[in-house]
Every structure is written in structure tokens, then in C-alpha cells.
Amino acid sequence: MVPPSRPVGVESTLATTGGASLPGSRRASPETPARRVAKSPPPASPIASPPESPIFTRSRIDPANLPPGSLGLPVIGQSLGLLCAMRSNTDDQWIRDRIDMYGPVSKLSLFGTPTVLIAGPAANKFVFFSSALATKQPRSAQRILGGNSIFDLHGADHRRVRGALLEFLRPDMLKMYVGKIDGEVQRHIEENWAGRATVTVMPLMKRMTFDIISALLFGLERGDARDTLSGEFARVMEGIWAIPVNLPFTAFRRSLKASGRGRRVLEGITREKKEKVEQGKASRNSDLITCLLSLTDEHGERVLTDEEIVANAIVALIAGHDTTSILMTFMVRQLANDPTTLAAMVQGK
Secondary structure, eight states: OOOTTSOOSOTTOOOOOTTOOOTTOOOOOTTSOOEEEEOOOOSSOOBBOOTTSOOOBOSSOOGGGSOSBOOOSTTTBTHHHHHHHHHTTOHHHHHHHHHHHHOSEEEEEETTEEEEEEESHHHHHHHHHOTTOOBOOOHHHHHHHOSSSGGGOOHHHHHHHHHHHHHHTOHHHHHHTHHHHHHHHHHHHHHHTTTOSOOOHHHHHHHHHHHHHHHHHHOOOSSHHHHHHHHHHHHHHHHHTSOOOOOTTSHHHHHHHHHHHHHHHHHHHHHHHHHHHHTTOSOTTSOHHHHHHHOBOTTSOBSSOHHHHHHHHHHHHHHHHHHHHHHHHHHHHHHHHOHHHHHHHHTTO
16 A cells, blocks of 8 residues: 555545556565455445556345444544554554454445445455446545546446547557657756665656656646646645545645645646647647647547546546656666676666
8 A cells, every 4th residue: 555645536446456557656575365345335326546556336135134234423434544544554444343353344434435344355346346336536536636527437438438548558659659758858967866776766756757647647847847847746646545534624625725826726727738730730749638639530520528528637646646756766676686687787688
């Protein structure tokens, strides 16, 4: 798991299964029991959160059929206990304690959402193969990140947005971005690493990852707009793994405010790029927003609206940021502690 400062956008996901991992989360070891978290049944149609972190609800279920456990205090529930465990890196033990107390299926409340924790192979089979489940973000994440993202869509709309995003990720498109990524990395190393005997890796990796992603997704070069968006993004991330209490002194309120400001920056960028696309002055391959603005269907109509483009650009930024920066931090740590591997890499072997 990750501490609250490394959110993944889904407030009730506690662990990953098998070899997969969530953005910003620790990869489970082979010995770690597979676990998933699922919402308990508020009145709603069956839904689930993003595929990496299923959260489920079912409607009109008799309370007598709910699993054992407690929802705790309103809004707070078990959120503080989980956050403390995450900060002390004991979240696995926190989950095991619940399983020991209530069994492999139990109810609880996390970040204002009734939740069901399920553990074991049968749970994973249910999560990944049940046809009754669809994706949806928790309400608190929706409030921060907004709607219109791929996580909130189903059926034909989900396929439409997914197909549009995959256009940007085609292998021939990705090859075109290598030079841009290489330039950002070299500039980052020259400015922040060269000539220094000691560096604090994690913050630098986070900034470099943000710079690369913002260049590829939004076409942002270095300057005030990128710096402004970086600050707002950091404040957004602080509130995603926080109790959803909208009061002036809370991280959740600060995250909501930052999300609105950041969204307005991206809406302005989208408008500028839309004008260039309409005037034929923009290349479809330059960045994600321009690529999505350029996509049309067989009738010549745009595939995505401006709102959908902004929402999914934000999701792409969040999905790639912590995963990449944490992975690179561990790579640097490994090289620093393994001189043999470092020497072989430097020599190109």
C-alpha cells in the first residue's frame, strides 16, 4: 500500500492481487493473500470502481444478509485506522486483523463509503469474472476528479472513450514520443543531479514524471503554466486519500479547490489546441489532447467532447504519475545498493 500522500484515486482499495499493482501501491508478494475491497449495498445498481481496484454495490439487499463487521462512526468509519496503518506501512497486518476477526468477507466504512472487504481466490474469481459488475468511481473521488472519465462510463460510451485513448497509445505513436521523453530526462538530470554528491530521489522522480507526462498529454513546455499545474496536481493528490469532509481546514476541501483550478487550466489549454486543430496548425501526434481533438467518426463528428477530453487527460495523468515515479525511485535505490549491476549498466553490458 501507499501512504495517503500517494493516492490512487480509489478510496476503498486496500491491496492488489497476483502480479498486478495499483498506481502508487506496493506490489503484493507471492505469499501475500489476494485481497479486494468491495462496497456494501447502498441503493444503487451494481457498480464497481476501476478494473484495478474493484468496489461493488448491490441494490435492495436485506440488511440481514450483510456480512459481519461494523460501519463505525458516520463518514469516518474505519478510515482513520486504515490511514494510520498506511502511514506506518502496516496495512497488510491491518487487513489480516480484520480477516482474523470477521472472516474473509466483512463490512466496514472507508472514506464515507459503505465497503465490503473480501479475501481469497474465490473473491478474485468473483471480482474478475462476474458479469454483474461495471466500473464506477467512489463518490469522493468523483467530486475531486469530476465526471465524464472512462471510469464513469459503461457499454458503448466506455468503448468509445477507450478506443480514443488507445489511438494515442499505438506503438507507432509511442515511438514518436521517445525523443521528447529523452530530452526531458536529460534536462532534468543536468539541472537537478549533475555535480551533486547527494540527492533526494523521490521528489525529483515525481517532478520529472510530471514534466514528462504533462508534455506528452498536454503539450506543455517548461514555464508558468506547467509550474501552476504541477502545484495544483500536488494538492489534488493530498486529498484523494483523505476523509471526505468538506470543511475549510481539511485536505479534502483543499483538493476540491485545487481540482477546480487545475481543470480550468486544462480547459484553457484544450480551447487553444482546438483552435489550432480547426485551423490546421496542429499535428495530431503532438500530444494526447490534440490527438483526441482530431479524432472523428464515420460521419465526420468528433469522437469525444471537450469535457470528456479534459476528464480523461486528468485520469491519465493520475494513473501514470505515482506508478512511474515510485518504480524509478526503487530502480535508483537498487542501483545505489548494487555496485556490480550499476557498473554493468554504465558499461552497457
